[in-house]
Amino acid sequence: MNLLFFVVFGAYFLAVIAQFSATAFKKEKLARIAWWLFLAAFALHSLFLVLRGVIARRLPLSNQFEFACAFAWGIALLLIVLRDKTKADWLSAAAMPAALLVLTYAALQPREITELMPALRSAWFGIHIGSAVFSYSAFVLAGCAGLRYIRGGKTADPDDRKQRQTDYLIYRLVGFGFLFLTVVILSGAIWAEQAWSAFWTWDPKETWALITWIIYAVYLHLRLRRKMDPAVLAWYVIIAVPVVLFTFAGVNTLLPGLHSYG
Amino acid sequence: MGLRMKKILSYLRSMRFGILLLVLIALLSVAGSVIPQERELAWYVENYPGAHPTIFFLQLYRVFQSWYFLLLLGLLCVNLTLCSLLRGRSLLGSRERLLSACAGMKNSVPLSGEGLIRLEQHLKSKGCRSAEFGRTRVYYKHLPGAWGSFVTHLSILLTVIVGAMALTLPQVTDMDCLPGESVTLKDPNGGTARFTVSDFRTNDAGGRLDFASRLTVTLPDGRSRLGEISVNHPLSFGPYKVYQQSYGTAGSVTVTNLQNQGSDSFALTDLSFLSMDNQSGVWFVALYPDYLINANGEILPVNTGDPAYPHPVYHVQTVNGEEREDRLLFPGDTVEIGALRFRFDEPLRYPGLRIKVTPSWIEPLLIACFALMIAGLYLLFFLPPVLVRLDDEGYAVGGPKPEGMRLELMDLLNMDKGEAHS
Numbered sequence: 299m300n301l302l303f304f305v306v307f308g309a310y311f312l313a314v315i316a317q318f319s320a321t322a323f324k325k326e327k328l329a330r331i332a333w334w335l336f337l338a339a340f341a342l343h344s345l346f347l348v349l350r351g352v353i354a355r356r357l358p359l360s361n362q363f364e365f366a367c368a369f370a371w372g373i374a375l376l377l378i379v380l381r382d383k384t385k386a387d388w389l390s391a392a393a394m395p396a397a398l399l400v401l402t403y404a405a406l407q408p409r410e411i412t413e414l415m416p417a418l419r420s421a422w423f424g425i426h427i428g429s430a431v432f433s434y435s436a437f438v439l440a441g442c443a444g445l446r447y448i449r450g451g452k453t454a455d456p457d458d459r460k461q462r463q464t465d466y467l468i469y470r471l472v473g474f475g476f477l478f479l480t481v482v483i484l485s486g487a488i489w490a491e492q493a494w495s496a497f498w499t500w501d502p503k504e505t506w507a508l509i510t511w512i513i514y515a516v517y518l519h520l521r522l523r524r525k526m527d528p529a530v531l532a533w534y535v536i537i538a539v540p541v542v543l544f545t546f547a548g549v550n551t552l553l554p555g556l557h558s559y560g
Numbered sequence: 561m562g563l564r565m566k567k568i569l570s571y572l573r574s575m576r577f578g579i580l581l582l583v584l585i586a587l588l589s590v591a592g593s594v595i596p597q598e599r600e601l602a603w604y605v606e607n608y609p610g611a612h613p614t615i616f617f618l619q620l621y622r623v624f625q626s627w628y629f630l631l632l633l634g635l636l637c638v639n640l641t642l643c644s645l646l647r648g649r650s651l652l653g654s655r656e657r658l659l660s661a662c663a664g665m666k667n668s669v670p671l672s673g674e675g676l677i678r679l680e681q682h683l684k685s686k687g688c689r690s691a692e693f694g695r696t697r698v699y700y701k702h703l704p705g706a707w708g709s710f711v712t713h714l715s716i717l718l719t720v721i722v723g724a725m726a727l728t729l730p731q732v733t734d735m736d737c738l739p740g741e742s743v744t745l746k747d748p749n750g751g752t753a754r755f756t757v758s759d760f761r762t763n764d765a766g767g768r769l770d771f772a773s774r775l776t777v778t779l780p781d782g783r784s785r786l787g788e789i790s791v792n793h794p795l796s797f798g799p800y801k802v803y804q805q806s807y808g809t810a811g812s813v814t815v816t817n818l819q820n821q822g823s824d825s826f827a828l829t830d831l832s833f834l835s836m837d838n839q840s841g842v843w844f845v846a847l848y849p850d851y852l853i854n855a856n857g858e859i860l861p862v863n864t865g866d867p868a869y870p871h872p873v874y875h876v877q878t879v880n881g882e883e884r885e886d887r888l889l890f891p892g893d894t895v896e897i898g899a900l901r902f903r904f905d906e907p908l909r910y911p912g913l914r915i916k917v918t919p920s921w922i923e924p925l926l927i928a929c930f931a932l933m934i935a936g937l938y939l940l941f942f943l944p945p946v947l948v949r950l951d952d953e954g955y956a957v958g959g960p961k962p963e964g965m966r967l968e969l970m971d972l973l974n975m976d977k978g979e980a981h982s
Contacts, residue, residue: 416770416771416790416791416792417791417792419770419791419792420792459967459970459971462963462967463967466963466964466967469963470941470964473937473940473941474941476937476941477934477937477938477941477942480933480934480937481934484930484933484934487723487930488927488930489792491923492792492793492794493791493792494803495732495794495801495803495805495914495916496727496732497723497726497727497926498723498727500592500593500597500624502593505589505592505593506589506593508586508589509586509589509590509593512582512583512585512586512589513586515582516579516582516583516586519575519578519579519582520579522575523575549593553593553594
């Protein structure tokens, strides 16, 4: 399993290098190679997660390593879907390194397969943590799209169609992530009531999930204000990404609580 | 209504006020997550030597129960109520209103006849239905999506209110109960409820994987239910919900009266004196999970924290008249003092139960609020209403969220930038 993980890591790494070179030297063919490498890495990544799940006989989402692997997989999956649906090829330049960075974090975590602790043995396990994977991935991709908007804004008219499409894509990604984050919080509340007897305990992880939810709720409201500059909103979703990452990794490390599972 | 009142109401329901409240709640939540909550005040004095006066003054040690946090939540409820009312009112008869508003839009994006045909075909292929308004035709779909924002805001309001009830109304009691024994609780409607643990087991030596109890809940009216509880699987009966909260390990001793051969077993949890005459007997001091043997061959009990208790050691003090002796004993060891024989057995495991008394309507209502919120967000983000007006001049995109369709049609018709949209 370790070997397969590092093969996946290496494949993503090569894809990122190829994509970076393609962007730097404006080589279309190299960009296509990068994309095929990325698809291959994603296929291996999917295989890795399936195999790990089969060996562990549960969903591979129980600790920081497994969640980070699933998180990187979620970013890759959403990128593939978005490129297919919106032809947003430009998203690869930022999203591929994002997936690689999350996988790098995974590589630094203990990788052994462990039995689930009692609190995690629940039907809500997959819904709660699986939703978090898609929510966080969407927020990271929204941040990547935000980078693109800022970059595009320097050279192009802010009212042009591409910029408007990018702005709208950011909104859709935040909306998608927001819905899934709501599922995370609400399913977590029902689960917490079954496991710990209370729907809400202000545990640091719960609190930071709520903070993240509020941050994106504010974005969604700010976007409704017509006077708000889309570039400011693009900066907003970029700055929000570290909050998402803190909710994912920082809270478990720095603010121990009921969610400190490793 | 006076002008000032109108202004106040207008501000209370405004998005600006809602955003301000959300930001303040988020900032206080950050403080509440960084500063450990609800500790002894002395802990803050020790750990925040310079900042503890500020922490106490601002109640940062109990942020989520502070008056100002609760005030913010209350104001958020007011904001959400007014928002919901406003949105709800505008949605009455929304289908006809949306269609006629779209049909009545003034500005059109000019389009040639060929373009209009392409547009119409595209909208039909998307599953849009159409309605005629004289020479104008409105294509539409996903009209229930217009309810998304209202349903979402209303459900958040209901979730905050019902959630606050769910956190404050239940009465929670934690109790340890040895297998074979019972604990009782005063029933809110009078009488006493009884909770009897018949068995407790761990799935592995340390209980890390799972642990479960079989217990019977008996209501004051005599009705009872037998069931098994484990983590994530509480037992509900009447107003009670019993959780498998924790477990502990107790010592176990069998005491035999050597004169009549009568014997009885006792669980040992706290410091206790086992005696017939209160003069001679055994003081139970502690039970250790493990021990070490030092260089001199002496046994040193150690509290490793291992829940499996791999090598349990009893620390007791025997008292025989004036003679007192500290001793370390292992399961199976016996001690005779006077007419009593004490046999120390393998330790017992017992469950820690959490018993919650809660009104039965709260949980279903809260879960219904959750479901409503998910439905609202789904309508909001996945079913945005599509409303496109077509006439001989061109087209216009209407509805509460026209942006996606505008971009889609711009792409379809390959328009240049700066197109005037209504």
